[in-house]
Ligand SMILES: C[C@@](CO)(OP(=O)(O)O)[C@H](O)COP(=O)(O)OP(=O)(O)OC[C@H]1O[C@@H](n2ccc(N)nc2=O)[C@H](O)[C@@H]1O
């Protein structure tokens with residue numbers, strides 16, 4: 033059986049408070065986008081994992097699909113499977129690609145082996161693999177809070193707009209981004225701001241990671257500026273970076289950015 037894990041962008045991200053467990057409470061809006069991996073499982077004699085497409089750093093045992101397999105196997109009698117992941121979502125981009133694979137893998141196991149897991153149960157398993165993973169079980173626009181794994185439904189539809197995503201030649205690790213940020217204890221503003229017209233967002237909605245990430249990687253700041261110059265209604269880095277998205281009324285011409293960045297149109 034095969035499935036196609038999709039990426040996300042963060043529209044606004046306020047880091048609110050450092051927690052005793054080393055994580056941070058935050059508020060953000062997760063919005064699913066149309067950049068996808070392909071993930072397949074097949075019956076096999078022993079558990080194995082292989083990937084194609086973009087190289088995934090790290091050991092196979094640390095791949096979030098393998099971690100997902102072991103997590104579910106603690107509670108269910110799973111047979112061995114052969115896992116193939118075709119990686120297309122840029123890595124270390126703030127697009128949640130690894131998290132998406134983990135959540136879609138849980139859904140794939142649930143379907144293939146008729147485990148009868150509810151959405152809530154799968155969400156609980158997913159959040160054990162990473163804060164972002166829980167969102168991808170339903171992968172619908174949400175206002176997220178807590179560690180980024182608690183949600184309120186959000187009626188946000190950007191399908192009449194053109195979203196363009198730019199991936200600069202920079203890599204930002206999530207840990208590095210959190211270490212650079214200063215928490216500010218204000219919660220709830222983003223939930224109101226996101227209901228305003230998109231043209232207002234640039235005046236109010238911010239991503240708290242931008243300050244320190246832009247300082248260390250000025251090229252990312254330049255991409256955001258270029259998206260505004262090209263007519264974006266709103267532009268921002270996604271999550272902890274390094275990707276930057278722009279929301280446009282019409283598909284822009286970004287040939288200049290294409291020279292040094294990967295550009296994904298109408299995601
Ligand atoms: C920043 C965000 C915004 O959506 O996404 P990305 O930009 O990575 O996609 C997320 O908070 C990333 O979530 P995720 O990538 O799942 O994080 P995890 O694997 O659980 O944690 C990696 C590390 O990030 C830090 N972390 C993560 C989430 C959180 N709410 N507070 C934190 O401080 C911790 O230092 C943790 O050890």
Ligand SMILES: Nc1ncnc2c1ncn2[C@@H]1O[C@H](COP(=O)(O)OP(=O)(O)O)[C@@H](O)[C@H]1O
Pocket residue numbers: 088089090094095096097117122123124125126127128129130131133134206272273274
């Ligand atoms: N299936 C996977 N796909 C991508 N990265 C993975 C995966 N499993 C584990 N990882 C690890 O997670 C790290 C962050 O990956 P990713 O989710 O793409 O970035 P981000 O947190 O910026 O959204 C990678 O450097 C990699 O070592």
